Amino acid sequence: MPGMRVTALPGLEPSQVSSVERIYLEAFPAGERMPFEEIVRDVNEGVRIAYVALDEGIALGFASAYVLRSVQTFYLEYLAIDERYRGGGFGGELWYHIRTDAQRHRGVTAIVLEVEDPDEPDIDPRTTVARRRRICFYENRGARRLPTTDFRVPLLQGDGEKPMLLMWAPAARPDPPTGDDLTDLVRALYEEGYDLPPDHPLVIAASGK
Template sequence: MMGFECNTGNYVIEKMLTEDDPYISQLEAIYLEAFPPSETIPFRTILKKFEKLKERIYYCRKENEVIAIALIAIFEDPSFLLLDYFALKKEWRGKGIGTAFLRHLVQYSNEQDPNLLLVAEVEDPEYGEKKNLKMRRIQFYQQVGMNVLQNVVYFLPPLNEKEVKYEYEINPEVFTHLKLLVVSSKSLEDFSPVIVKSIIVKLYTIHYKLKNYSAVLQMILENVPNSLIFI
C-alpha cells in the first residue's frame, strides 16, 4: 500500500489482490462513468484478465471513497506495460490528485521493475474535435515523465465492432488516431523502431484482438521511421 498527501488531504493507493476486494463495485462504477462504450470492453473481461495475471488493477481512495483507477495490461516479448485505462471521478478532477496518483504508480513500477517500459495511448489532437482537451491529456501524461512518440503514425478502428468482415477505409471518421507515449527506466536511445513495431503488433493482435485489419497493421508498421522523435 502506498499513499500521498496534497492540499485536499491524504490518499491511499492500493493494488487489487483478489476479486473479493471491498471496493470492486466502486472501481467498476468509475470505469463505466469515465469511458464511452466504443472505447471499453466489459468490466468482467478485465477481471478475467486480472485472474490470468494479464492485468494489474490499482486504485486511489480517500478514506472509503475510491477517487481514481488505473488498469495496467502486462505483455511479454517484448516486455512492457500498457496503461490500459486511467480514470478519475468527475468531481475530483482538477485538484492534482490524478497527477499525484499516476506519478506514484510510475515511481512504484520503476522500483519493482528496473527494466520498466510503460506505454500509454492518447488521442491525437490533430484529428477530430476537442483539440484543446486532447492536448491537455497529453500534457497530463508529460507531467508524470511520459514522452510522446511524435513521428509514429498510429490509429485504431472502433473497438465495439464485433463482426467485422472487411477492411475499413482509413479515415478520421472511422479510425481513432492516437499518439503513443512511453516512459522507461532506461534511456530512450534504447527504444528502437524494432521495439515500437513489436509493441504495435502486440496491441493490435493480443490486446485488441483485431483480426480483420492485417493490411492496416502492415501500413502502420511500414511507416514507423528509422529515427524516432520524442517530445
C-alpha cells in the first residue's frame, strides 16, 4: 500500500507499542491471547518475530509468528489490522510481507495458522460471517484448510479448550502435509506452540495413540 511499511516491534516508540497492544487486545478474545508483555519479551529475546504495519508512524496492524523447528514450519499466531483501517488492503499487504519473509529468510517449508470454525454450534450469525470472511481472506492469498478433525487448542487464559481449524500456505514445500506429516505438524503445534507435554491428552489424541 502507498505509504505503508512493515517493521519489527523492537525500536518502536513507546506510543507506537501502546497502539500495537491496543490493536492486539481489541482483535482477539481473552482466551486466545497470551500476555502482550510475553510477546514483547520473546521478540526481544529472538524467540518470536513480530511485524508492525505503519503508515506515517501510525500503527495499522500487527502480526506475530515463530518457527516450529521440528517441522520447519512458520506458525503465524496472530494477524490483525486496526478496525479503523480494515478493508483498505493493509491486511493483504501485511500477509504478503510475512509470507515473503518466511520464504526468503526463515528457512521454512510452509506457513500454518489457526482460524475459528464458522460452523461451530451456538454462535451468532454475525460471528459466522466474520469467521467465513477471515477464512476467505487467507484462501484468496494462497492458503488452504488442512483436513484435521476435532482440532482443539487450550485456552491461553482460563481453563478449557477451543475448537479451531488449521490453514496452510506453501513456502518451499508445494503441497500440504497429509498422513504422518500432518500428525507431526499438529504435534509440533501442541508441543512447541502451546508448550504441552507429550503425555497431554491433546498431544496423545493427535498422535492417534
